[in-house]
Amino acid sequence: MCGIVGVVGNTNATDILIQGLEKLEYRGYDSAGIFVAGEASSQLVKAVGRIAELAAKTEGVEGTAGIGHTRWATHGKPTEDNAHPHRSETERFVLVHNGVIENYLEIKEEYLSGHHFKGQTDTEIAVHLIGKFVEEDGLSTLEAFKKALHIIRGSYAFALMDSEDASTIYVAKNKSPLLIGLGDGYNMVCSDAMAMIRETNQYMEIHDQELVIVKADSVEVQDYDGTVKERDSYTAELDLSDIGKGTYPYYMLKEIDEQPTVMRKLIQAYTDDKGQVAVNADIIKAVQEADRIYILAAGTSYHAGFASKKMLEELTDTPVELGISSEWGYGMPLLSKKPLFVFISQSGETADSRQVLVKANELGIPSLTVTNVPGSTLSREADHTMLLHAGPEIAVASTKAYTAQIAALAFLAKAVGEANGNDKA
Missing domain, CATH: 3.60.20.10 (Aminohydrolase, N-terminal nucleophile (Ntn) domain)
Known part of the structure; x- marks a missing residue:
């Protein structure tokens, strides 16, 4: 880009x-x-x-x-x-x-x-x-x-x-x-x-x-x-010190080693003092009201969605479909009656995904962005946001953002499953 x-x-x-x-x-x-x-x-x-x-x-x-x-x-x-x-x-x-x-x-x-x-x-x-x-x-x-x-x-x-x-x-x-x-x-x-x-x-x-x-x-x-x-x-909400390599020779090595820290941040963000999963109630309600979840993403984020598909379906009792943003932006398929669009984007600035979000907003389709960057375009323009808390990812090959995306979706799936009384959650 x-x-x-x-x-x-x-x-x-x-x-x-x-x-x-x-x-x-x-x-x-x-x-x-x-x-x-x-x-x-x-x-x-x-x-x-x-x-x-x-x-x-x-x-x-x-x-x-x-x-x-x-x-x-x-x-x-x-x-x-x-x-x-x-x-x-x-x-x-x-x-x-x-x-x-x-x-x-x-x-x-x-x-x-x-x-x-x-x-x-x-x-x-x-x-x-x-x-x-x-x-x-x-x-x-x-x-x-x-x-x-x-x-x-x-x-x-x-x-x-x-x-x-x-x-x-x-x-x-x-x-x-x-x-x-x-x-x-x-x-x-x-x-x-x-x-x-x-x-x-x-x-x-x-x-x-x-x-x-x-x-x-x-x-x-x-x-x-x-x-x-x-x-x-x-x-x-960016820290200049997060952008540097520190003592590492390459950003990718630094970001691989940051994954345990990112997991701890996600646990702190999406659990309460008793260790119970705690996701925003409005997000849980949006998933409960949907008859189908459509995950829109590109590249690595698409693969994170694919890896989370079965888990989301089993715990939320809701069918999940995946779409490549660049394709949906030019031709949206026939949708269910109560769709929920979930946009996965490390930067929150993925142009193809935003093109789909603009159409979703025009059609009044509820939306959730799962992103690493608060205040990003996809975050501002979607109805709901779940943050990855991974800090800037500089390396072209995604590591910590990919694992954070799957983890965030796991917290979402478990929260909705518990709210629905699903024994698997």
Whole structure:
């Protein structure tokens, strides 16, 4: 999954961007880049390979604002030309993007005849479109961004800068995670709170099809028609010390050894003083009222659901079906009359799962998220949440999160079984 970082109003912009990208390395990527701007100049730096290679090329790059990105190739090979950030035709506008623009070829054919492209990405087409609306049609940056957002279809998290204005980052999202980090005299943008936890634990969520104007001393949220939205911040429950490797040479070894600690935390979270299972009564009721449980997940989380299926059925006396989120997002099957959707996600930001959750909310289907990250998108938007209490999992190969997911579902199954009087519970 690609990663986005951004900062405005801090003289250490380059350092903040690089360390933010380093925190997102666990997502997997093939290239990275940053754009940094100040009052007098701006610089764009890209590299194929690890963040360390990008950092080595940023010596002497200074500014008060910038955006950065780690890319996992979806359009075009992993090259510097295809790496983000991307520039408009005149190179005035700079854009980073997570997601997939579904109608990028239509946009290229209809609006961008005669434009010259350096790479093969859908993102480059998007920033050319914004640049065209400013430089050829005379719109302001904000007006051009809004017009482009009305045209673009697909999933996206955008962070846009005008190289002639180092005071502002424009961001927008639809179906892809993006947050605003609130600092002391400066503000940030990130696709994962972990990226900016060194700088702040105060974040503001962005809803789908919202645009945010981020300045050093202000954050303004709008819908695409310009209506201003009020939005409170929240505190991310992350500890910077949890993100480091400590004395371990690799994150995976550290996380394997943390599994006993995670189990103890789960026991403390889901049992009472007498050692009896204690799960939120509203969650138990939601399971009891369902005639079928649908587990939606991807990758390792899907396997955790599969491993828990028989246990859930035997203890809750409720049929369980599993679905791969990426498939259900584009075609939901025929459902039972009283379904309950259970979303399993280590990060709580899985885009495919969120696509299903959005549909579930539209249909009024009750939902439960089992996640490691309080305040994550899936947690905020589902009716109920069970936390894994596993702490950040950085290694690509899941260990402690997988075992925690199965354990959390075991507590849920036992709690519902006991409430139903099931002798097996």
